[in-house]
Amino acid sequence: MTRAAALLSRIAAALSGAVLVLCLVLICLGVFARYVLDAPITWIDHVAGWLVVATVMLAAPEAQRRFEHIGVDVPVRTVGPRWARVMFLFGVVSVAAVAVILVQQGWETVAFSRMIGMATNVEGVPLWWPQLLVPVGAALLLVVACVQAITLLRGGRPEHLPDTPDDTPRDLLARE
Amino acid sequence: MTFLLLMVALVALLYAGMPMFAGLFLLSLGVLWATEGTVAALGEQVFNQLDGYLLVAIPLFMLMAHVMVRGRVVDDLYAAAFAVLKRVRGGVGIATVLACTVFAAISGSSVATALTVGKIAIPQMLRYGMSRRGAFGVVAAGGTLGILIPPSAPMVLYAYITETSVSALFAAGLIPGLLMAAAFALYCMATEGKAAAPENDTAEPQADTKTLSRSLWALSLPAFVLGGIYFGIFTATEAAGTGTLYALVISALVYRAVSLRDLWQGVEDAARTASMLLMIIVGAAVYGYMLTKLRIPQQLTELVVAWGVGRLGFLIMVMVLVFVLGLVLESFSIILVTMPVIMPVMNQLAIDPVWYGVLLTLNLEMALISPPVALNLVVIKAITGAPMSEVNRSILPYMLILAGGLALLICYPGVALWLPRTLGYGG
Numbered sequence: 001m002t003r004a005a006a007l008l009s010r011i012a013a014a015l016s017g018a019v020l021v022l023c024l025v026l027i028c029l030g031v032f033a034r035y036v037l038d039a040p041i042t043w044i045d046h047v048a049g050w051l052v053v054a055t056v057m058l059a060a061p062e063a064q065r066r067f068e069h070i071g072v073d074v075p076v077r078t079v080g081p082r083w084a085r086v087m088f089l090f091g092v093v094s095v096a097a098v099a100v101i102l103v104q105q106g107w108e109t110v111a112f113s114r115m116i117g118m119a120t121n122v123e124g125v126p127l128w129w130p131q132l133l134v135p136v137g138a139a140l141l142l143v144v145a146c147v148q149a150i151t152l153l154r155g156g157r158p159e160h161l162p163d164t165p166d167d168t169p170r171d172l173l174a175r176e
Numbered sequence: 177m178t179f180l181l182l183m184v185a186l187v188a189l190l191y192a193g194m195p196m197f198a199g200l201f202l203l204s205l206g207v208l209w210a211t212e213g214t215v216a217a218l219g220e221q222v223f224n225q226l227d228g229y230l231l232v233a234i235p236l237f238m239l240m241a242h243v244m245v246r247g248r249v250v251d252d253l254y255a256a257a258f259a260v261l262k263r264v265r266g267g268v269g270i271a272t273v274l275a276c277t278v279f280a281a282i283s284g285s286s287v288a289t290a291l292t293v294g295k296i297a298i299p300q301m302l303r304y305g306m307s308r309r310g311a312f313g314v315v316a317a318g319g320t321l322g323i324l325i326p327p328s329a330p331m332v333l334y335a336y337i338t339e340t341s342v343s344a345l346f347a348a349g350l351i352p353g354l355l356m357a358a359a360f361a362l363y364c365m366a367t368e369g370k371a372a373a374p375e376n377d378t379a380e381p382q383a384d385t386k387t388l389s390r391s392l393w394a395l396s397l398p399a400f401v402l403g404g405i406y407f408g409i410f411t412a413t414e415a416a417g418t419g420t421l422y423a424l425v426i427s428a429l430v431y432r433a434v435s436l437r438d439l440w441q442g443v444e445d446a447a448r449t450a451s452m453l454l455m456i457i458v459g460a461a462v463y464g465y466m467l468t469k470l471r472i473p474q475q476l477t478e479l480v481v482a483w484g485v486g487r488l489g490f491l492i493m494v495m496v497l498v499f500v501l502g503l504v505l506e507s508f509s510i511i512l513v514t515m516p517v518i519m520p521v522m523n524q525l526a527i528d529p530v531w532y533g534v535l536l537t538l539n540l541e542m543a544l545i546s547p548p549v550a551l552n553l554v555v556i557k558a559i560t561g562a563p564m565s566e567v568n569r570s571i572l573p574y575m576l577i578l579a580g581g582l583a584l585l586i587c588y589p590g591v592a593l594w595l596p597r598t599l600g601y602g603g
Contacts, residue, residue: 020236024417024421031414052232052235060455063452074504089193097198098459107219108219109218134219
């Protein structure tokens with residue numbers, strides 16, 4: 001179960017990276033088209049926005065798997081291992097709760113947009129396509145958070161669980 | 177009062193172990209359910225909040241920073257700064273400030289600046305006889321320049337939330353950022369002027385012509401990004417995209433320190449970094465909705481008007497609140513948590529949002545080096561193994577310098593607003 005969740009999460013993270021590269025290519029292409037070809041591509045602005053939604057939602061499960069989402073990590077460093085475990089469980093369960101709500105609400109939004117046939121500013125793209133990214137990313141986040149919660153409840157140790165009190169934050173660029 | 181209670185509840189949830197995005201999301205949802213009984217169109221709100229063209233700049237700036245950090249640019253930057261300044265009084269410390277300033281502009285991250293520059297600069301400063309406190313303090317403080325000197329991710333977020341011109345904000349941050357860097361350098365010169373090269377020194381960073389020319393390439397990156405924005409060639413998002421491409425070219429052709437594998441790792445890391453930061457926006461989408469439903473911004477505006485609080489009084493109160501929040505939260509969260517409430521009052525009191533953006537960023541810089549959530553200090557402790565108490569004490573003079581800078585900017589808004597106005601952003 002843990003391995004399957006990790007695999008899913010890593011595939012999603014790789015996709016998220018690929019989407020970010022695509023976003024970079026599109027933005028540079030937009031500049032090239034405007035200045036060199038003298039033919040601005042208007043749809044790039046809209047698509048780039050959706051690609052950011054994809055980047056964020058698809059990378060969120062991997063950030064969760066690595067316990068990297070931003071929070072206040074001072075208390076967990078100062079309490080004993082038992083309380084730290086309780087706090088990690090609380091955090092993981094809260095992420096799962098958010099994910100459940102996002103899956104349900106995100107899916108409702110998709111269904112509604114689909115039902116009334118809402119379109120985007122980009123020809124041929126219905127709004128529910130990019131909107132689908134929210135429930136899909138949230139579902140993956142839910143899988144990862146549930147596996148972490150079950151591991152913690154069983155007395156196990158989820159992968160990447162922080163343990164050393166003097167650890168520097170793992171992702172420094174996220175901490176301005 | 178309701179707002180303060182919400183802040184206390186949020187901090188309590190975070191201290192109990194919730195990540196920021198989950199805390200904001202669940203707290204807001206709980207309040208909405210308790211007061212309204214229902215929450216509508218949550219999925220749409222989350223999607224709309226994330227789907228913004230300006231937000232595209234944040235993951236792209238992150239990618240640019242990851243590429244440059246992996247490109248080992250900082251080694252050359254420090255060697256070049258050191259070669260130029262080593263004969264100056266307090267030069268080893270000033271070189272550190274200079275390297276921090278340039279690397280901050282490239283990475284946009286205070287903590288990454290403190291870590292990457294600190295690893296090279298602290299041993300060098302100690303070898304030159306600088307006091308431990310002096311060496312720790314200058315790196316921790318120099319690192320904070322990352323969010324004030326453009327391009328800066330928190331400024332992009334602030335611009336997005338407040339619908340302010342990001343170009344004006346970037347321009348407004350430049351002079352205060354350079355002033356702070358100059359103040360840090362002067363302090364170093366005054367207190368650590370006796371630091372000098374040890375006899376028979378063979379371990380100092382070597383800066384040959386090649387190193388100097390490579391540093392010029394790194395130096396040209398912020399100039400390329402900011403020049404593109406200021407001369408109206410690019411939007412901020414396009415500047416982030418073309419800046420990243422430029423960083424990739426420099427890393428691959430000039431520094432040749434990044435393999436394809438490294439690059440891909442950088443891409444995945446940047447995507448994750450962006451996700452960590454922007455997931456907070458998911459929580460903020462519900463939080464903003466909850467504030468509107470409870471009419472908290474309107475209540476605060478009415479209160480400020482009823483009490484006859486002037487601009488200065490309001491600014492001082494808000495700056496104190498931001499500083500206190502900065503003791504426990506990081507900058508993205510503070511911007512997202514405070515701005516929806518403060519913005520209407522700012523409009524009422526005719527406070528320039530560009531000016532406030534710079535004040536906020538400078539205040540956040542102080543928060544970055546204020547315990548207990550002082551990540552720059554944690555980084556220095558990790559590099560040096562020094563006791564936390566010693567690292568904490570090292571930062572005190574720099575906190576006072578930053579506070580002085582904040583007071584200066586409050587009294588003389590022109591320090592921040594002159595450049596954006598001169599460039600025609602209206603500021």
